[in-house]
Amino acid sequence: MPSSPARHRRADARRSRAAILDAAVQILDARPDAGMETIAATAGVTRQTVYAHFPSREQLLLAVADRITEEVAAAIDATDPQAGPAADALLRLLDASAQTAHRYPALLQKISALPVSPQADHDRHSPITERIGQVIERGRQTGEFDDRLPLGWLVAATVKLAHSASEERQAGRMSSQEAEHALRTSVLRILGAAPEEDGSSRSR
Amino acid sequence: MPSSPARHRRADARRSRAAILDAAVQILDARPDAGMETIAATAGVTRQTVYAHFPSREQLLLAVADRITEEVAAAIDATDPQAGPAADALLRLLDASAQTAHRYPALLQKISALPVSPQADHDRHSPITERIGQVIERGRQTGEFDDRLPLGWLVAATVKLAHSASEERQAGRMSSQEAEHALRTSVLRILGAAPEEDGSSRSR
Numbered sequence: 001m002p003s004s005p006a007r008h009r010r011a012d013a014r015r016s017r018a019a020i021l022d023a024a025v026q027i028l029d030a031r032p033d034a035g036m037e038t039i040a041a042t043a044g045v046t047r048q049t050v051y052a053h054f055p056s057r058e059q060l061l062l063a064v065a066d067r068i069t070e071e072v073a074a075a076i077d078a079t080d081p082q083a084g085p086a087a088d089a090l091l092r093l094l095d096a097s098a099q100t101a102h103r104y105p106a107l108l109q110k111i112s113a114l115p116v117s118p119q120a121d122h123d124r125h126s127p128i129t130e131r132i133g134q135v136i137e138r139g140r141q142t143g144e145f146d147d148r149l150p151l152g153w154l155v156a157a158t159v160k161l162a163h164s165a166s167e168e169r170q171a172g173r174m175s176s177q178e179a180e181h182a183l184r185t186s187v188l189r190i191l192g193a194a195p196e197e198d199g200s201s202r203s204r
Numbered sequence: 205m206p207s208s209p210a211r212h213r214r215a216d217a218r219r220s221r222a223a224i225l226d227a228a229v230q231i232l233d234a235r236p237d238a239g240m241e242t243i244a245a246t247a248g249v250t251r252q253t254v255y256a257h258f259p260s261r262e263q264l265l266l267a268v269a270d271r272i273t274e275e276v277a278a279a280i281d282a283t284d285p286q287a288g289p290a291a292d293a294l295l296r297l298l299d300a301s302a303q304t305a306h307r308y309p310a311l312l313q314k315i316s317a318l319p320v321s322p323q324a325d326h327d328r329h330s331p332i333t334e335r336i337g338q339v340i341e342r343g344r345q346t347g348e349f350d351d352r353l354p355l356g357w358l359v360a361a362t363v364k365l366a367h368s369a370s371e372e373r374q375a376g377r378m379s380s381q382e383a384e385h386a387l388r389t390s391v392l393r394i395l396g397a398a399p400e401e402d403g404s405s406r407s408r
Contacts (some may be wrong), residue, residue, distance in 0.1 A: 115317040118371055152377055153368075153386040160364040164357075167322055173356055182357040189393045 017053050019043040024064050029107040036060070058114060065111045066124060067103060073127040075100040081131060086113070086139025087193045091184055094162055095137060097128065105170055129155050136191065146192030156189060161186050205392060221257050221364065222249040228268050233311040262318060269315045271330060277331040279304040284337060290343025291397045295388055297339060298325050298366055302384070309374055333359050336348070340395065350396030358395060 023043035036057065040047045054060035079092040090189045101108060116124070133155045139145035145154075165183035168174040174182065227247035231238045240261065244251045258264035283296040305312060320328070337359045343349035349358075369387035372378040378386065 088205060109322065113319040118313065122371075122375065149386050149389060150378065150382065153372060153382075153390075156368045156372055157365055157386075157390055160368045161361055164360045164364045167326075168357060168360055171323060171326065174354065178354065178357075182353050182361075185353060186357075186361055186394045189396070190390045192393070 008132055013053075016043070016049055018044050020045060020050055020053055020060075021063060021067050024060055025067060025104065028061075028064065028110065029104045032106045032110045061111055061114055062116070064107065065114075068101070068108070068111075069124065069127055072097050072100045073131060076128070077132045081135050082138065084137055086142060086144045087188060087191075089126065090132070090135045090139070090158075090187065090191075093132065094158075094183060094187065095180070097162065098166065101166060109170075125159070129159060132158055139191065139193070144193055148192070149190075158187050161190075184199075217257075217331070219340060220247070220249050220253055220256070224254055224257055224264075225251060225267060225271050227269065228264055228313065229308065232265075232268065232314065236310045236314045248405055265283075265318055266320070266328075268311065269318075272305070272312070272315075273328060273331055276301050276304045277335060280335045285339050286342065290339055290346060290348045291392060291395075293363075294336070294339045294343070294391065296361075297336065298391065299384070301366065302370065305370060306373075313374075321407070333363060336362055343395065348397055350366055352396070353394075362391050363396045365394075 020039060020043045023039050027039055027042055031038075036050050037047050039060075040050045043050070050060070054063060075096040076093050079089070079096045081089045081093050083089065122129075133151055136145060136154050136158070137151055140147040140151070161183055164175075165179040168182075169176055169179040224243060224247045227243050231243055231246055235242075240254050241251050243264075244254045247254070254264070258267060279300040280297050283293070283300045285293045285297050287293065326333075337355055340349060340358050340362070341355055344351040344355070352395040365387055369378075372386075373380055373383040
Protein backbone atom coordinates (compact mmCIF):
# COMPACT_ATOMS: atom_id res chain seq x y z
CA MET A 1 0.00 0.00 0.00
CA PRO A 2 1.52 3.36 -0.99
CA SER A 3 1.96 5.87 1.81
CA SER A 4 -0.65 8.62 1.82
CA PRO A 5 -0.84 11.98 3.60
CA ALA A 6 -3.48 10.49 5.93
CA ARG A 7 -1.20 7.60 6.89
CA HIS A 8 1.64 10.02 7.51
CA ARG A 9 -0.58 12.06 9.76
CA ARG A 10 -1.59 8.97 11.72
CA ALA A 11 2.05 7.92 12.12
CA ASP A 12 2.95 11.44 13.27
CA ALA A 13 0.10 11.39 15.76
CA ARG A 14 1.25 8.04 17.15
CA ARG A 15 4.77 9.35 17.53
CA SER A 16 3.73 12.52 19.32
CA ARG A 17 1.38 10.56 21.59
CA ALA A 18 4.26 8.25 22.53
CA ALA A 19 6.61 11.21 23.07
CA ILE A 20 4.06 12.92 25.31
CA LEU A 21 3.58 9.77 27.39
CA ASP A 22 7.36 9.27 27.68
CA ALA A 23 7.73 12.85 28.88
CA ALA A 24 4.74 12.59 31.23
CA VAL A 25 6.04 9.41 32.90
CA GLN A 26 9.45 11.01 33.51
CA ILE A 27 8.31 14.43 34.60
CA LEU A 28 5.24 13.56 36.62
CA ASP A 29 7.11 11.06 38.73
CA ALA A 30 9.73 13.65 39.65
CA ARG A 31 7.21 16.49 39.96
CA PRO A 32 3.64 15.16 40.21
CA ASP A 33 2.16 18.64 39.89
CA ALA A 34 4.15 19.69 36.81
CA GLY A 35 2.01 21.48 34.23
CA MET A 36 1.00 20.37 30.76
CA GLU A 37 3.34 23.03 29.39
CA THR A 38 6.41 21.39 30.95
CA ILE A 39 5.32 18.02 29.57
CA ALA A 40 4.79 19.52 26.11
CA ALA A 41 8.22 21.17 26.17
CA THR A 42 9.96 17.94 27.19
CA ALA A 43 8.08 15.98 24.52
CA GLY A 44 9.03 18.58 21.90
CA VAL A 45 5.44 19.36 20.99
CA THR A 46 3.11 22.28 21.58
CA ARG A 47 0.72 22.46 24.50
CA GLN A 48 -2.05 22.34 21.91
CA THR A 49 -0.81 18.95 20.71
CA VAL A 50 -0.83 17.62 24.27
CA TYR A 51 -4.44 18.76 24.68
CA ALA A 52 -5.39 17.29 21.29
CA HIS A 53 -4.33 13.86 22.58
CA PHE A 54 -5.32 14.30 26.22
CA PRO A 55 -8.10 16.86 26.70
CA SER A 56 -7.64 16.78 30.48
CA ARG A 57 -4.89 16.11 32.97
CA GLU A 58 -6.95 13.20 34.25
CA GLN A 59 -7.02 11.59 30.80
CA LEU A 60 -3.26 12.03 30.51
CA LEU A 61 -2.77 10.42 33.92
CA LEU A 62 -4.99 7.48 32.96
CA ALA A 63 -2.99 6.97 29.76
CA VAL A 64 0.19 7.10 31.84
CA ALA A 65 -1.34 4.48 34.16
CA ASP A 66 -2.09 2.20 31.19
CA ARG A 67 1.44 2.65 29.99
CA ILE A 68 2.91 1.65 33.36
CA THR A 69 0.53 -1.34 33.37
CA GLU A 70 1.94 -2.39 29.98
CA GLU A 71 5.45 -1.98 31.34
CA VAL A 72 4.61 -4.19 34.33
CA ALA A 73 3.05 -6.80 32.01
CA ALA A 74 6.23 -6.82 29.88
CA ALA A 75 8.38 -7.20 33.02
CA ILE A 76 6.19 -10.14 34.07
CA ASP A 77 6.52 -11.80 30.66
CA ALA A 78 10.30 -11.42 30.88
CA THR A 79 10.28 -13.68 33.99
CA ASP A 80 8.91 -16.58 31.92
CA PRO A 81 5.93 -17.16 34.19
CA GLN A 82 5.00 -20.48 32.59
CA ALA A 83 8.35 -22.07 33.50
CA GLY A 84 9.12 -24.12 36.61
CA PRO A 85 7.08 -24.52 39.79
CA ALA A 86 4.10 -22.17 39.96
CA ALA A 87 5.02 -20.84 43.41
CA ASP A 88 8.45 -19.78 42.15
CA ALA A 89 6.90 -18.29 39.01
CA LEU A 90 4.40 -16.30 41.09
CA LEU A 91 7.13 -14.95 43.33
CA ARG A 92 9.22 -13.96 40.30
CA LEU A 93 6.16 -12.27 38.84
CA LEU A 94 5.49 -10.33 42.06
CA ASP A 95 9.13 -9.25 42.31
CA ALA A 96 9.17 -8.05 38.72
CA SER A 97 5.89 -6.16 39.18
CA ALA A 98 7.09 -4.50 42.36
CA GLN A 99 10.42 -3.52 40.84
CA THR A 100 8.70 -1.91 37.88
CA ALA A 101 6.05 -0.19 39.96
CA HIS A 102 8.62 1.13 42.43
CA ARG A 103 10.23 3.12 39.65
CA TYR A 104 7.24 5.48 39.81
CA PRO A 105 6.31 5.92 43.47
CA ALA A 106 5.00 9.49 43.30
CA LEU A 107 3.24 8.97 40.01
CA LEU A 108 1.44 5.82 41.12
CA GLN A 109 0.30 7.57 44.28
CA LYS A 110 -1.17 10.33 42.10
CA ILE A 111 -2.83 7.80 39.81
CA SER A 112 -4.34 5.83 42.68
CA ALA A 113 -6.09 9.00 43.82
CA LEU A 114 -7.87 9.49 40.47
CA PRO A 115 -11.65 9.24 40.66
CA VAL A 116 -12.06 6.01 38.69
CA SER A 117 -14.98 3.62 39.15
CA PRO A 118 -14.06 0.27 40.75
CA GLN A 119 -15.09 -1.57 37.58
CA ALA A 120 -12.93 0.65 35.37
CA ASP A 121 -10.05 0.23 37.78
CA HIS A 122 -10.51 -3.54 37.68
CA ASP A 123 -10.56 -3.54 33.88
CA ARG A 124 -7.49 -1.33 33.57
CA HIS A 125 -5.47 -3.86 35.55
CA SER A 126 -6.50 -6.85 33.45
CA PRO A 127 -3.12 -7.22 31.65
CA ILE A 128 -1.60 -7.87 35.08
CA THR A 129 -4.41 -9.82 36.71
CA GLU A 130 -4.72 -12.16 33.72
CA ARG A 131 -1.05 -13.05 34.02
CA ILE A 132 -1.34 -13.65 37.76
CA GLY A 133 -4.43 -15.77 37.10
CA GLN A 134 -2.58 -17.95 34.60
CA VAL A 135 0.20 -18.77 37.06
CA ILE A 136 -2.22 -19.48 39.91
CA GLU A 137 -4.37 -21.65 37.63
CA ARG A 138 -1.29 -23.59 36.57
CA GLY A 139 -0.36 -24.15 40.22
CA ARG A 140 -3.86 -25.43 40.93
CA GLN A 141 -3.65 -27.86 38.05
CA THR A 142 -0.28 -29.22 39.19
CA GLY A 143 -1.56 -29.50 42.77
CA GLU A 144 0.94 -26.97 44.12
CA PHE A 145 -1.86 -24.62 45.17
CA ASP A 146 -5.11 -25.70 46.64
CA ASP A 147 -8.23 -25.09 44.58
CA ARG A 148 -10.87 -24.58 47.22
CA LEU A 149 -11.08 -20.81 46.84
CA PRO A 150 -12.24 -19.21 43.56
CA LEU A 151 -9.47 -18.23 41.14
CA GLY A 152 -10.79 -14.67 40.78
CA TRP A 153 -10.61 -14.22 44.54
CA LEU A 154 -7.05 -15.52 44.75
CA VAL A 155 -5.97 -13.11 42.01
CA ALA A 156 -7.71 -10.16 43.70
CA ALA A 157 -6.22 -11.10 47.09
CA THR A 158 -2.71 -11.41 45.59
CA VAL A 159 -2.99 -7.96 43.99
CA LYS A 160 -4.28 -6.40 47.22
CA LEU A 161 -1.47 -7.92 49.25
CA ALA A 162 1.09 -6.68 46.72
CA HIS A 163 -0.39 -3.17 47.03
CA SER A 164 -0.30 -3.48 50.80
CA ALA A 165 3.39 -4.44 50.73
CA SER A 166 4.16 -1.44 48.50
CA GLU A 167 2.24 0.89 50.80
CA GLU A 168 3.92 -0.38 53.97
CA ARG A 169 7.29 0.02 52.28
CA GLN A 170 6.59 3.46 50.86
CA ALA A 171 5.21 4.73 54.15
CA GLY A 172 8.39 3.55 55.85
CA ARG A 173 6.50 1.15 58.11
CA MET A 174 8.44 -1.82 56.70
CA SER A 175 11.81 -2.16 54.97
CA SER A 176 11.82 -3.46 51.38
CA GLN A 177 13.08 -6.80 52.63
CA GLU A 178 10.44 -7.10 55.36
CA ALA A 179 7.68 -6.14 52.94
CA GLU A 180 8.87 -8.64 50.35
CA HIS A 181 9.11 -11.45 52.88
CA ALA A 182 5.68 -10.68 54.35
CA LEU A 183 4.13 -10.57 50.88
CA ARG A 184 5.66 -13.85 49.73
CA THR A 185 4.76 -15.68 52.92
CA SER A 186 1.20 -14.34 52.94
CA VAL A 187 0.48 -15.06 49.28
CA LEU A 188 1.78 -18.61 49.57
CA ARG A 189 -0.29 -19.14 52.71
CA ILE A 190 -3.48 -17.95 51.01
CA LEU A 191 -2.78 -20.20 48.05
CA GLY A 192 -2.37 -23.13 50.40
CA ALA A 193 1.18 -23.64 49.06
CA ALA A 194 4.13 -25.00 50.99
CA PRO A 195 6.09 -22.35 52.92
CA GLU A 196 8.50 -20.41 50.75
CA GLU A 197 11.54 -22.21 52.16
CA ASP A 198 10.28 -25.39 50.49
CA GLY A 199 8.87 -23.75 47.39
CA SER A 200 11.82 -24.25 45.10
CA SER A 201 12.24 -27.91 45.95
CA ARG A 202 8.69 -28.86 44.95
CA SER A 203 8.40 -30.79 41.72
CA ARG A 204 5.90 -29.85 39.05
CA MET B 205 -20.40 25.86 85.75
CA PRO B 206 -23.28 28.12 84.74
CA SER B 207 -24.34 28.04 81.11
CA SER B 208 -23.13 31.01 79.09
CA PRO B 209 -24.12 32.33 75.65
CA ALA B 210 -20.81 31.00 74.29
CA ARG B 211 -21.50 27.50 75.62
CA HIS B 212 -24.97 27.64 74.10
CA ARG B 213 -23.49 28.58 70.75
CA ARG B 214 -21.02 25.71 70.95
CA ALA B 215 -23.77 23.25 71.83
CA ASP B 216 -25.87 24.59 68.92
CA ALA B 217 -22.91 24.21 66.58
CA ARG B 218 -22.35 20.61 67.71
CA ARG B 219 -26.02 19.84 67.15
CA SER B 220 -26.10 21.32 63.67
CA ARG B 221 -22.85 19.59 62.73
CA ALA B 222 -24.36 16.28 63.85
CA ALA B 223 -27.61 16.99 61.97
CA ILE B 224 -25.68 17.83 58.81
CA LEU B 225 -23.64 14.63 59.05
CA ASP B 226 -26.81 12.58 59.69
CA ALA B 227 -28.40 14.11 56.63
CA ALA B 228 -25.27 13.72 54.52
CA VAL B 229 -24.88 10.02 55.34
CA GLN B 230 -28.51 9.34 54.41
CA ILE B 231 -28.74 11.46 51.30
CA LEU B 232 -25.31 10.90 49.81
CA ASP B 233 -25.65 7.14 49.98
CA ALA B 234 -28.94 7.27 48.07
CA ARG B 235 -27.77 10.04 45.71
CA PRO B 236 -23.99 10.45 45.79
CA ASP B 237 -24.15 13.62 43.72
CA ALA B 238 -26.83 15.39 45.76
CA GLY B 239 -26.04 19.05 46.36
CA MET B 240 -25.17 20.83 49.59
CA GLU B 241 -28.60 22.51 49.40
CA THR B 242 -30.44 19.19 49.64
CA ILE B 243 -28.28 18.17 52.58
CA ALA B 244 -28.92 21.52 54.29
CA ALA B 245 -32.69 21.20 53.76
CA THR B 246 -32.78 17.68 55.19
CA ALA B 247 -30.66 18.74 58.17
CA GLY B 248 -32.99 21.70 58.78
CA VAL B 249 -30.20 24.25 58.48
CA THR B 250 -29.22 26.86 55.89
CA ARG B 251 -26.70 26.20 53.14
CA GLN B 252 -24.55 28.82 54.83
CA THR B 253 -24.46 26.75 58.01
CA VAL B 254 -23.38 23.69 56.03
CA TYR B 255 -20.52 25.68 54.49
CA ALA B 256 -19.58 27.13 57.88
CA HIS B 257 -18.94 23.59 59.13
CA PHE B 258 -17.67 22.09 55.88
CA PRO B 259 -16.14 24.67 53.52
CA SER B 260 -15.94 22.10 50.70
CA ARG B 261 -17.77 19.01 49.58
CA GLU B 262 -14.54 17.09 50.08
CA GLN B 263 -14.33 18.15 53.72
CA LEU B 264 -17.93 17.08 54.22
CA LEU B 265 -17.22 13.69 52.64
CA LEU B 266 -14.16 13.19 54.85
CA ALA B 267 -16.22 13.99 57.94
CA VAL B 268 -18.84 11.50 56.71
CA ALA B 269 -16.02 8.94 56.29
CA ASP B 270 -14.86 9.52 59.88
CA ARG B 271 -18.40 9.12 61.06
CA ILE B 272 -18.81 5.79 59.29
CA THR B 273 -15.44 4.73 60.75
CA GLU B 274 -16.79 5.52 64.24
CA GLU B 275 -19.91 3.52 63.44
CA VAL B 276 -17.80 0.54 62.35
CA ALA B 277 -15.69 0.84 65.52
CA ALA B 278 -18.85 0.83 67.65
CA ALA B 279 -20.17 -2.22 65.77
CA ILE B 280 -16.84 -3.98 66.43
CA ASP B 281 -16.97 -3.15 70.14
CA ALA B 282 -20.50 -4.58 70.30
CA THR B 283 -19.12 -7.99 69.25
CA ASP B 284 -17.00 -8.12 72.44
CA PRO B 285 -13.73 -8.70 70.59
CA GLN B 286 -11.79 -9.58 73.74
CA ALA B 287 -14.02 -12.60 74.49
CA GLY B 288 -13.40 -16.21 73.43
CA PRO B 289 -10.91 -17.57 70.90
CA ALA B 290 -9.17 -14.85 68.90
CA ALA B 291 -10.04 -16.45 65.53
CA ASP B 292 -13.74 -16.36 66.37
CA ALA B 293 -13.42 -12.81 67.67
CA LEU B 294 -11.66 -11.70 64.48
CA LEU B 295 -14.35 -13.26 62.30
CA ARG B 296 -17.08 -11.59 64.37
CA LEU B 297 -15.22 -8.31 64.01
CA LEU B 298 -14.94 -8.69 60.23
CA ASP B 299 -18.62 -9.60 59.91
CA ALA B 300 -19.69 -6.61 61.98
CA SER B 301 -17.43 -4.28 59.98
CA ALA B 302 -18.70 -5.58 56.66
CA GLN B 303 -22.34 -5.35 57.74
CA THR B 304 -21.89 -1.74 58.81
CA ALA B 305 -19.88 -0.77 55.73
CA HIS B 306 -22.38 -2.45 53.41
CA ARG B 307 -25.06 -0.04 54.59
CA TYR B 308 -23.33 2.67 52.56
CA PRO B 309 -22.11 1.10 49.31
CA ALA B 310 -22.42 4.17 47.06
CA LEU B 311 -21.11 6.55 49.69
CA LEU B 312 -18.02 4.47 50.47
CA GLN B 313 -17.25 4.20 46.78
CA LYS B 314 -17.39 8.00 46.57
CA ILE B 315 -15.20 8.36 49.65
CA SER B 316 -12.59 5.89 48.39
CA ALA B 317 -12.15 8.07 45.29
CA LEU B 318 -11.25 11.15 47.35
CA PRO B 319 -7.72 12.43 46.78
CA VAL B 320 -6.33 11.61 50.23
CA SER B 321 -2.66 10.92 50.93
CA PRO B 322 -1.87 7.30 51.86
CA GLN B 323 -0.67 8.41 55.31
CA ALA B 324 -3.85 10.39 55.97
CA ASP B 325 -5.92 7.43 54.78
CA HIS B 326 -3.98 5.14 57.10
CA ASP B 327 -4.50 7.48 60.06
CA ARG B 328 -8.22 7.90 59.37
CA HIS B 329 -8.70 4.16 59.70
CA SER B 330 -6.85 3.83 63.02
CA PRO B 331 -10.00 3.31 65.15
CA ILE B 332 -10.60 0.15 63.10
CA THR B 333 -7.02 -1.02 62.61
CA GLU B 334 -6.24 -0.65 66.32
CA ARG B 335 -9.14 -2.93 67.18
CA ILE B 336 -8.07 -5.51 64.60
CA GLY B 337 -4.51 -5.31 65.95
CA GLN B 338 -5.69 -6.00 69.49
CA VAL B 339 -7.49 -9.20 68.49
CA ILE B 340 -4.59 -10.43 66.35
CA GLU B 341 -2.12 -9.64 69.14
CA ARG B 342 -4.26 -11.56 71.60
CA GLY B 343 -4.31 -14.55 69.23
CA ARG B 344 -0.54 -14.43 68.95
CA GLN B 345 -0.17 -14.40 72.71
CA THR B 346 -2.48 -17.40 73.15
CA GLY B 347 -0.67 -19.24 70.36
CA GLU B 348 -3.76 -19.37 68.12
CA PHE B 349 -2.04 -17.27 65.45
CA ASP B 350 1.56 -17.59 64.49
CA ASP B 351 3.80 -14.63 65.25
CA ARG B 352 6.39 -14.83 62.48
CA LEU B 353 4.97 -11.94 60.46
CA PRO B 354 4.88 -8.38 61.89
CA LEU B 355 1.63 -7.36 63.57
CA GLY B 356 1.30 -4.20 61.47
CA TRP B 357 1.52 -6.25 58.29
CA LEU B 358 -1.12 -8.73 59.45
CA VAL B 359 -3.48 -5.87 60.27
CA ALA B 360 -2.87 -4.18 56.90
CA ALA B 361 -3.33 -7.50 55.07
CA THR B 362 -6.58 -8.22 56.93
CA VAL B 363 -7.97 -4.79 56.04
CA LYS B 364 -6.97 -5.18 52.37
CA LEU B 365 -8.58 -8.60 52.14
CA ALA B 366 -11.75 -7.26 53.74
CA HIS B 367 -11.83 -4.47 51.12
CA SER B 368 -11.21 -7.02 48.40
CA ALA B 369 -14.15 -9.14 49.60
CA SER B 370 -16.39 -6.05 49.62
CA GLU B 371 -15.29 -5.10 46.11
CA GLU B 372 -15.81 -8.59 44.68
CA ARG B 373 -19.25 -8.66 46.26
CA GLN B 374 -20.24 -5.17 45.15
CA ALA B 375 -19.04 -5.77 41.61
CA GLY B 376 -21.18 -8.91 41.47
CA ARG B 377 -18.16 -11.15 40.92
CA MET B 378 -18.91 -13.08 44.12
CA SER B 379 -22.05 -13.62 46.18
CA SER B 380 -22.04 -12.31 49.76
CA GLN B 381 -21.64 -15.85 51.00
CA GLU B 382 -18.74 -16.65 48.67
CA ALA B 383 -16.98 -13.39 49.56
CA GLU B 384 -17.44 -13.98 53.27
CA HIS B 385 -16.13 -17.54 53.04
CA ALA B 386 -13.12 -16.51 50.93
CA LEU B 387 -12.29 -13.68 53.33
CA ARG B 388 -12.52 -15.83 56.45
CA THR B 389 -10.47 -18.64 54.95
CA SER B 390 -7.81 -16.30 53.60
CA VAL B 391 -7.40 -14.25 56.76
CA LEU B 392 -7.09 -17.37 58.92
CA ARG B 393 -4.54 -18.80 56.47
CA ILE B 394 -2.41 -15.66 56.60
CA LEU B 395 -2.56 -15.66 60.40
CA GLY B 396 -1.41 -19.25 60.40
CA ALA B 397 -4.57 -20.24 62.28
CA ALA B 398 -6.39 -23.54 62.04
CA PRO B 399 -8.95 -23.71 59.22
CA GLU B 400 -12.23 -22.05 60.06
CA GLU B 401 -14.03 -25.36 60.56
CA ASP B 402 -11.83 -26.01 63.60
CA GLY B 403 -11.64 -22.43 64.79
CA SER B 404 -14.45 -22.54 67.30
CA SER B 405 -13.20 -25.73 68.96
CA ARG B 406 -9.79 -24.28 69.77
CA SER B 407 -9.27 -23.48 73.42
CA ARG B 408 -7.62 -20.29 74.62
